[in-house]
Amino acid sequence: MILVTGATGKVGSEAVRLLSRRGLPVRALVRNREKAEALATAGAEIAEGDFEVPDTVDAALTGITSVILVSPAVPKQELYVVDSAVRSGVGHVVKITSKASADSPIARRRGQAEIEAGLVASGLSYTLLRANAYMQNVLTLAPAIVRASGFGSSAGTGRVGMIDARDVAAVAAEIAAAPALHNGKTYWLTGPELISYTDIAAALSELLGRPITYHERTFEQDKEAMIRAGVPAPTAEMNAQAFSLIAEGDAAWLSRDVPALLHRPARPFEQFAADYATTFS
Template sequence: MILVTTAGKVGSEAVRLLAERGLPVRVLVRNPAKAKPLAEAGVQVVVGDLDASASIDTAMTGVTAVVLVSPAVPAQELNVVASAARAGVGHIVKATSKASLDSPIARRRGQSEIEAGLAASGVPHSLLRSNAYMQNVLASAPEIARTDGFGSPAGKGRTGMVDARDVAAVAAEIAAAPDAHAGKTYWLTGPQLVSNYDVATVLSRLLNRTITYRELTFEQAKDAMIRAGLPEQIAHMNAQALSLTADGDAEWVTEDVPNLLGRPARSFEQFAADHTATFT
């Protein structure tokens, strides 16, 4: 049995792919109503909360491999690691980012803390250290639909952005046959570097209207995210990460996705074409 810890962007696609392969797969969710399509696809849906260790232990029964993906709150993911260690799980595939203990971004320091706990647990594991997800662009979709424009503090910086569906495909691939991946870190990206000016060009072509990108300051971007409903702390970290992008922090592309999946990584053009309805 493979356990996927949440049914967000990566988790829901990973369980869908694992179920499609006919593998036994279980997903832990807080709200089973949201996971109805997954249950209908043959996935075992278990109600739990990453803050409640007992519910994680229940979900861990009979599990051989775990896909650990969540908002990456250290206490929550470390609950999963401890539960997996108690249950003698054979492998954890952990979704992570450019984690580092001295990062200015709290989220990256938290990821580093989780990675250290995972290493200390002794459970064999692999890390999926992904570049920014293409799905982040969807956060600007309401603004694009309304104003034909979007803004960011990423300046002219380019990102090796990866489709979260490809991150999920890699997680599923490893969880299905983990042995060769123990101790490995994969740096997941899309096929090319993309700036927000490129995003605007691709969207303009696909949507058949001119979409304009505006370079914002850190404060302008943070305020806009708060106005759009993000908690202050998350808006702060997102604006920090995007400001680092302006300085080249996300300018990296690897061949890890095609090497692991035996097919090209999805391009931003493909991603945008699959989501045109969201921008209109």
């Protein structure tokens, strides 16, 4: 039985769907059963639980061979899952992570580094999936695109090896299903090409048949815009930091790990945009 945490999220929901489609037994850890209807319909067993409630995590890990560990990556929470997995005798953990670094200016990446280190030290068999930025982040710009045919960001003209979160899920599912060759490995997951926000505006203009404009913002303007849109201030700060780093070339990296692991190309941005066309229009 494979456990997927964060199963109502972008990566987790797709991982559950893919594993179920392969006929593998999968358990989905969710906070709220009402959000799990599609997962249950796909064939997953639903375990209600919260990272903040240890008993529910322990129960979800009972009888589990592999875990796909994905969450907002709060160190205390994920490290509890790791401890619980050790006690349950879990065989392998696939950890979704980012460009983690103990000395990153971004708190989220320092947290990921702490979790990665705890997982490595746990003695569990593990695989780290360090992903570049998700294309699905662009969905947060959809309301501005619909309303004003434009969007802003502090990413400047920086280019990103942006990846479709569904491809992150596909790699995680592949490894969780057959982890033997992936113990102790770190894979760097990206899309097929480097794209800038100018390229994204051009792709969306083509898709929607009208001009979509990209406005460059400063760090402060970007942070304030996110807070006005309802993003909690600490998250807005980290997001704006990440976008400002993109402007400096921080996300301009590509890897061949997705096609090597999936035996197919990673999805390009145009395909992502077409698949989510109704959200953008």
